[in-house]
Amino acid sequence: MRDTARVVAYARRIDDGQREDLHAVLRGLGADVTAASSATTPTYTVLTLDVGLAAAATAVRSGLARWTAASGVGAALVPSPTYAPGPKLLIMDVDSTLIRQEVIELLAAHAGREAEVAAVTEAAMRGELDFAQSLHHRVRALEGLPATVIGEVVDRIRLSDGAEDLVAAYLHAGHRVGVVSGGFSQVLAPLAERLRLSFAKANDLEILDGTLTGRVAGAVVDRREKARTLRAEADRAGVRPEAVIAVGDGANDLDMLGAAGLGVAFNAKPAVRAAADVALDLPDLDVVRHFAGL
DSSP: OOEEEEEEEEESOOOHHHHHHHHHHHHHTTEEEEEEEEEEOSSOEEEEEEEEESSOHHHHHHHHHHHHHHHOOEEEEEEHHHHSSSOOEEEEOIIIIIBSSOHHHHHHHTTTOHHHHHHHHHHHHTTSSOHHHHHHHHHHTTTTOBTTHHHHHHHHOOBOTTHHHHHHHHHHTTOEEEEEEEEEHHHHHHHHHHHTOSEEEEEEEEEETTEEEEEEESSOOOHHHHHHHHHHHHHHHTOOGGGEEEEEOSGGGHHHHHHSSEEEEESOOHHHHHHSSEEEOSSOGGGHHHHTTO
């Protein structure tokens, strides 16, 4: 008996030639298409194909990656437990994923040290620096800033395209959505309330007498803590790990992506793209709901 899975192709637009080409590629990979559907929004088109697999999933993923490189159309192989009926969980990173910016850089701009902090952030997200050490280094740049800058930063945050639609689709279907961030709870809390997220976890900036001390209070939310939070929230909600989708962009997200049934690298660094199940380069988070069958 063949394993069943789903291929989700996505791009700004998918033409008839690309559709036919994808069917041919799948036949060449030993995948029989059993059902097909498509959806078009003002910003993207998604083609969903249910398939039976004769080859191993890794071989099919490799073939789809080659097709994506040649066609410019993204394609994800989604295992059946991820989109099958039942409780689901979506867990996301925040900076450069749920939102467009890096919060610590917005804060550092108030201290005139944005460029310095941005360089360290980039190195940490590429996996070149230990995240906890890099976070402590960057937070020291905030020492002495009035706590009022937090509210100013909150006002500047812009959600990634499709973020609100994705969260709403999950919540409307009765599923849980949460975020776990290497950023800061004081900035994340208003955003979590606005989106009605099921849970939100981040670092706490230490504040004394209305001033940032340049330190983080408590343990750092690092890559291990992100994966631990995923497992704990899935267990709390009665969701199988195979029905969890995790989305992130940096090295700090790698353990979380690996712990999920489907790990999605969103406009991500090369090391994260290589390790994830799906590389979503189309800058619209709403595409993710199609991986879950929503």
